Amino acid sequence: xxxxxxxxxxxxxxxxxxxxxxxxxxxxxxxxxxxxxxxxxxxxxxxxxxxxxxxxxxxxxxxxxxxxxxxxxxxxxxxxxxxxxxxxxxxxxxxxxxxxxxxxxxxxxxxxxxxxxxxxxxxxxxxxxxxxxxxxxxxxxxxxxxxxxxxxxxxxxxxxxxxxxxxxxxxxxxxxxxxxxxxxxxxxxxxxxxxxxxxxxxxxxxxxxxxxxxxxxxxxxxxxxxxxxxxxxxxxxxxxxxxxxxxxxxxxxxxxxxxxxxxxxxxxxxxxxxxxxxxxxxxxxxxxxxxxxxxxxxxxxxxxxxxxxxxxxxxxxxxxxxxxxxxxxxxxxxxxxxxxxxxxxxxxxxxxxxxxxxxxxxxxxxxxxxxxxxxxxxxxxxxxxxxxxxxxxxxxxxxxxxxxxxxxxxxxxxxxxxxxxxxxxxxxxxxxxxxxxxxxxxxxxxxxxxxxxxxxxxxxxxxxxxxxxxxxxxxxxxxxxxxxxxxxxxxxxxxxxxxxxxxxxxxxxxxxxxxxxxxxxxxxxxxxxxxxxxxxxxxxxxxxxxxxxxxxxxxxxxxxxxxxxxxxx
Amino acid sequence: xxxxxxxxxxxxxxxxxxxxxxxxxxxxxxxxxxxxxxxxxxxxxxxxxxxxxxxxxxxxxxxxxxxxxxxxxxxxxxxxxxxxxxxxxxxxxxxxxxxxxxxxxxxxxxxxxxxxxxxxxxxxxxxxxxxxxxxxxxxxxxxxxxxxxxxxxxxxxxxxxxxxxxxxxxxxxxxxxxxxxxxxxxxxxxxxxxxxxxxxxxxxxxxxxxxxxxxxxxxxxxxxxxxxxxxxxxxxxxxxxxxxxxxxxxxxxxxxxxxxxxxxxxxxxxxxxxxxxxxxxxxxxxxxxxxxxxxxxxxxxxxxxxxxxxxxxxxxxxxxxxxxxxxxxxxxxxxxxxxxxxxxxxxx
Numbered sequence: 032x033x034x035x036x037x038x039x040x041x042x043x044x045x046x047x048x049x050x051x052x053x054x055x056x057x058x059x060x061x062x063x064x065x066x067x068x069x070x071x072x073x074x075x076x077x078x079x080x081x082x083x084x085x086x087x088x089x090x091x092x093x094x095x096x097x098x099x100x101x102x103x104x105x106x107x108x109x110x111x112x113x114x115x116x117x118x119x120x121x122x123x124x125x126x127x128x129x130x131x132x133x134x135x136x137x138x139x140x141x142x143x144x145x146x147x148x149x150x151x152x153x154x155x156x157x158x159x160x161x162x163x164x165x166x167x168x169x170x171x172x173x174x175x176x177x178x179x180x181x182x183x184x185x186x187x188x189x190x191x192x193x194x195x196x197x198x199x200x201x202x203x204x205x206x207x208x209x210x211x212x213x214x215x216x217x218x219x220x221x222x223x224x225x226x227x228x229x230x231x232x233x234x235x236x237x238x239x240x241x242x243x244x245x246x247x248x249x250x251x252x253x254x255x256x257x258x259x260x261x262x263x264x265x266x267x268x269x270x271x272x273x274x275x276x277x278x279x280x281x282x283x284x285x286x287x288x289x290x291x292x293x294x295x296x297x298x299x300x301x302x303x304x305x306x307x308x309x310x311x312x313x314x315x316x317x318x319x320x321x322x323x324x325x326x327x328x329x330x331x332x333x334x335x336x337x338x339x340x341x342x343x344x345x346x347x348x349x350x351x352x353x354x355x356x357x358x359x360x361x362x363x364x365x366x367x368x369x370x371x372x373x374x375x376x377x378x379x380x381x382x383x384x385x386x387x388x389x390x391x392x393x394x395x396x397x398x399x400x401x402x403x404x405x406x407x408x409x410x411x412x413x414x415x416x417x418x419x420x421x422x423x424x425x426x427x428x429x430x431x432x433x434x435x436x437x438x439x440x441x442x443x444x445x446x447x448x449x450x451x452x453x454x455x456x457x458x459x460x461x462x463x464x465x466x467x468x469x470x471x472x473x474x475x476x477x478x479x480x481x482x483x484x485x486x487x488x489x490x491x492x493x494x495x496x497x498x499x500x501x502x503x504x505x506x507x508x509x510x511x512x513x514x515x516x517x518x519x520x521x522x523x524x525x526x527x528x529x530x531x532x533x534x535x536x537x538x539x540x541x542x543x544x545x546x547x548x549x550x551x552x553x554x555x556x557x558x559x560x561x562x563x564x565x566x567x568x569x570x571x572x573x574x575x576x577x578x579x580x581x582x583x584x585x586x587x588x589x590x591x592x593x594x595x596x597x598x599x600x
Numbered sequence: 601x602x603x604x605x606x607x608x609x610x611x612x613x614x615x616x617x618x619x620x621x622x623x624x625x626x627x628x629x630x631x632x633x634x635x636x637x638x639x640x641x642x643x644x645x646x647x648x649x650x651x652x653x654x655x656x657x658x659x660x661x662x663x664x665x666x667x668x669x670x671x672x673x674x675x676x677x678x679x680x681x682x683x684x685x686x687x688x689x690x691x692x693x694x695x696x697x698x699x700x701x702x703x704x705x706x707x708x709x710x711x712x713x714x715x716x717x718x719x720x721x722x723x724x725x726x727x728x729x730x731x732x733x734x735x736x737x738x739x740x741x742x743x744x745x746x747x748x749x750x751x752x753x754x755x756x757x758x759x760x761x762x763x764x765x766x767x768x769x770x771x772x773x774x775x776x777x778x779x780x781x782x783x784x785x786x787x788x789x790x791x792x793x794x795x796x797x798x799x800x801x802x803x804x805x806x807x808x809x810x811x812x813x814x815x816x817x818x819x820x821x822x823x824x825x826x827x828x829x830x831x832x833x834x835x836x837x838x839x840x841x842x843x844x845x846x847x848x849x850x851x852x853x854x855x856x857x858x859x860x861x862x863x864x865x866x867x868x869x870x871x872x873x874x875x876x877x878x879x880x881x882x883x884x885x886x887x888x889x890x891x892x893x894x895x896x897x898x899x900x901x902x903x904x905x906x907x908x909x910x911x912x913x914x915x916x917x918x919x920x921x922x923x924x925x926x927x928x929x930x931x932x933x934x935x936x937x938x939x940x941x942x943x944x945x946x947x948x
Contacts, residue, residue, distance in 0.1 A: 059761035133691050135764035313742050315749070364613040365935045372674050372745050376877065377934045380927040383874075387924050393915045476610055511870075515749060522746060555757035561750020565743050566735045 038097045042106040045089040046113025046166070052085040053118050053162075057145065059555070060136035064548040066144045069221025070194040076221075078144065080191065082118075086111040086162040090169025104170045111166020112159060118145075119155035126151030182235040189234030194222045195546060203283050275436060279429040287428040289544040294435040295497055296536040299513075300520040301442040301529070302489025307518070308527030308575070309446075309455060310482035311462030313375040315514050316362070316382030320487040322389060322509040323358050324494025327351045329404040329504045330397070336404050337397050344410050344499060351495050352488050359487025360480055367479045382514055390506035403505035410434050410499040431500045438496060442489050443529055449485075450527075458482060459577060512554065516540075519557040522564050525571020534573050614935070621932060628909035638907060644785065646903045652791035652860055654899020655798035659853035660876030661883070661891040662805060663725075663846030669822035669886040670842050672741075676748035677728060679873015680755040681847050685721030686854025686864040687759055690768050692716045693858075697771035706775045710855075714797075717851035724755070725847025729840055752869070760866040767865040770858040794856045801852050802892055808845070809888060818842055822886060871923065875902070878930040884940025894940065902926050 056062050066078035090107035097103045122145060130137055146154025172180055193200075197217050204213035216226040252263055279287040299321060306314045328351050334341035366377045389398045398404065409430065416425040425433070449455050457478050460468035469475050498504045520539050524531025539560070543553045564571065570579040632638075638646075660682050667675045693713045696702040702709040732751050736744045776793060779786040809815035817838045820828040829835045857872065858864050879898040883890025905925045910918035933940070 055758075059758055061761075134762055136761065311742075313745065360609075361613065364610045365617055366931075367610070369934060369938065371742050373934050373938055375742070375745060376674065376874075377931050379874070380931040380934075384924050384927045384931070387921065387927075391920050391924075392917045393910075393921065395916075476608065480610075515753060518746070518749070552757070552761070554753055555761065558750045558753030558755075558757060562732050562747050562754060565739075565747040565750065566732065569739070569743055 038106050042093050042109040043113055045093045046110040049085040049089040049110060049114035050117025053082055053114060054121055056081055058134045058136055061552055063136060063141045069219055070191055071224060071227045072219045072221035083165045086114040086165040087169040090166030091173045094170035094173035100174050103174055104167060107170020108163055108167040112163040115159035115162025119159050122146060122155045123151050182238040185238040186231045186234035190227050190230050193230050199286055279432045280423055287432055289541055291428045291431050291435060293536050293541045294439055295493055296520060296540045297533055298439050298442055299490055299493040299517045300532040300536055301446055302486045303517050304521050304532055305446055306482050306486035307521055309458040310479060313371060314378045315375045316378035317490055317517055318509050318513040319382045319385040320355055320490030321494040321513060322385050324351055324355055324491025325498040325504045326398055327354050328495040328498045329407050333404050333407045335406050343412055351491055355487045355491030356484040359484040363480050363483030367476060382511060386506060386509050403503055405503045407498050407502050435496055438492055447529055516557060519560050523560050523572060525574040527575040528571060528573050531571050531573035625909060628913055632908050632911050647900060648787055648791055650900035650903030651896060652794050654896040655795050656853050656857045657876045657879045657899050658892045658895025659798055659849045660872060661879040661895045663850045664877050664880040665885055665888060665891040666842050666846045670818060670839055673744045677751040677755055678850060679869035680752050681721050681725050682850035682854050683869030684724050684759060685717035685851025686858050687763055688720040689713045689717035689855050690770060690864050693771055702771060706773050714852055714855050717855045718848040721851030722844045722847040725843040726840055729843040756866055756869055767863050769863050790859050794859050798856060814841055875926045878926055881940055882933050884942040887942050890940055890942040901929060
């Protein structure tokens with residue numbers, strides 16, 4: 032009896048949360064933005080999935096507790112119905128009162144979409160039914176055993192993801208003469224019903240088969256002698272490199288542009304990762320180094336800049352990196368004695384100061400004020416290269432891609448080697464406990480400065496590549512949002528984790544480029560990512576082992592933590 | 601013992617920085633004053649404007665200081681709590697103005713607008729604490745700061761989605777047009793209203809913190825959270841109250857800001873937020889009187905300094921660089937006197 036009442040309250044509470052989430056998604060404009068993008072043509076649009084996702088997820092959560100399958104399913108249903116009811120009340124209210132003056136996104140187009148164009152009352156009733164079904168489905172997924180749940184969930188996600196890739200897959204398939212496959216998969220910017228079933232089946236089978244295949248392969252490799260194992264590892268690396276080299280050719284011009292952005296942010300994040308992830312110094316003014324790199328490169332290489340030098344990129348680069356390291360030292364030196372959170376704010380101050388100075392009329396003779404510096408020559412000095420053997424034509428983004436890939440590889444290699452070096456261990460010690468590190472003989476000031484200078488150099492490198500890619504530089508590019516974007520990448524991937532950086536920039540830079548409707552909500556999502564990751568999974572998606580232990584240390588050592596400590600110092 | 605430490609590169613850079621700042625300030629002001637570029641009444645107008653915007657900064661800074669006092673955490677999203685209050689109250693102000701109520705009863709109308717702003721900011725601040733910060737009470741120090749940065753981005757972009765991107769102009773009140781003479785000094789009426797309301801609100805806060813039971817509990821928590829809990833104070837509740845009070849002050853600041861600058865928009869939380877934080881640090885973070893003084897001095901500094909320091913060097917359009925002044929104050933205070941004007945060095 033008691034359990035039943037608890038479950039009821041739980042279901043209603045989660046239903047309320049779900050309803051609030053749905054209303055938020057509607058009023059903030061996300062639902063309408065995605066209403067035109069079909070997931071399965073004629074069946075469901077991505078915007079609709081977003082309306083269904085909260086009751087589904089919270090039905091799943093509701094059913095996590097309670098006894099008896101029927102009861103748990105009922106609780107899920109109730110969650111969904113409660114959520115739907117809130118939406119229904121909203122829909123009826125909006126049909127009677129015009130609130131567009133306040134909430135600008137609640138347009139007739141939006142209500143028509145949410146209502147299935149059936150009027151407020153009928154539409155509201157349909158929405159209650161759908162939300163109830165979603166809650167029930169969520170609970171059902173929770174109730175079933177993990178053996179069924181995993182392939183089901185991953186297959187459903189697979190369908191959504193493949194449908195999102197339509198704008199790129201379809202034209203590329205056509206380019207490669209595979210229009211038959213394209214026609215089979217897609218129709219009206221979404222998957223066809225048949226294709227959706229096929230994709231669903233493939234993903235379901237793959238989820239079941241993948242762990243088995245992986246275990247078998249691992250066992251077979253473990254059975255061979257060490258020499259063969261090294262060869263296999265080398266071959267894997269070679270295949271990866273070849274794949275990365277061929278990627279722009281497979282991906283086409285537009286996707287190469289996206290790859291360049293992903294690569295650029297990967298580079299920036301690799302640099303900031305040294306400062307934040309390794310040394311544990313939260314630097315919110317990272318954009319300052321990026322800006323310094325861009326402006327220095329533009330000054331040195333552009334023939335029409337204030338210096339009139341017109342140096343080739345590769346001669347300018349060492350000067351730029353040296354200048355960057357010096358900037359890092361100059362900014363780093365005064366602030367490094369500050370405590371963690373003050374350091375963050377001071378670096379933020381430096382970042383903003385640099386932006387305003389680059390923008391100002393006072394320094395216009397040097398940096399061009401709001402107009403910036405134009406005519407920066409391309410990175411390799413030419414606009415076009417053709418590779419005769421493979422028949423590749425390199426120009427624009429594909430041309431930037433290769434140097435960028437090279438720089439990323441170098442930065443990742445340096446970061447990886449540093450991490451397990453004496454310096455890396457010193458950083459590690461410093462991050463975990465500065466006083467103890469100092470007591471054991473780590474020169475904290477020098478190591479902090481080193482981290483700052485290294486991070487600054489990599490950031491400058493990013494700026495240098497970026498400015499040659501755009502052929503010009505504008506102060507508007509260098510807002511605080513760049514620093515926060517790079518920080519989000521690191522947080523999402525996992526602080527101190529190099530694979531995490533790649534995953535983070537693919538997710539936060541690549542995905543918004545793929546989903547154009549998403550661009551408007553990019554920053555919203557970054558903010559959400561920072562909050563959710565910090566609350567739910569501070570070690571990131573691809574965590575670094577040491578870091579994870581550190582962040583969960585407090586839970587293990589709770590009794591000690593409870594002592595009044597000298598936090599105020 | 602500190603005196604006998606080896607001189608490192610860091611000390612040299614710090615010393616150089618000090619010299620540059622002192623010489624720069626001295627030479628710049630001397631050059632400007634001796635050239636006599638601005639007349640006396642222009643300086644006075646700058647000063648009054650500085651006090652008006654400074655009192656807005658002070659109100660926001662109090663929120664930073666209160667939260668820092670109890671949680672030792674920089675609530676980076678506080679600027680956006682301020683923005684949310686100003687934005688939400690705009691719709692009430694607009695509706696009242698269209699109904700003609702605001703012109704007929706300006707005092708009652710503006711009070712209603714102010715209350716709406718305070719209430720909405722308060723609700724947001726409580727939600728923020730409950731959802732984003734409370735789960736992180738025992739986390740390492742940088743974790744709540746990163747969360748706060750994320751929350752700031754999330755709130756501002758949510759408001760952009762909900763209320764739209766365009767700048768919204770607050771209705772202008774005829775009663776607030778023109779100037780009044782105060783002790784022989786002509787002051788814009790809006791500025792006078794802003795300064796007086798800010799002062800009244802700050803007095804109310806001072807009374808609340810010093811004279812009420814809840815205020816005493818807040819002070820106890822800021823001294824020692826664990827002992828306060830042992831004395832029977834409900835720490836979670838008091839922290840929520842602190843956020844609520846900070847939010848109310850920020851909401852009021854949102855309306856006063858709109859009176860000074862006439863407009864509100866979704867991105868307006870960032871700069872005043874940072875500046876108010878600067879003010880809080882300037883006055884010694886955790887110190888209530890300090891936040892008030894810090895806000896006023898930063899406001900005046902920001903309004904006067906570009907003209908005073910930079911025009912002496914013949915810098916073109918010095919007003920572009922007013923934000924640099926605020927950020928420089930932030931950087932310099934944190935580097936050289938992180939415990940602020942009224943604070944005392946800790947642990948030394």
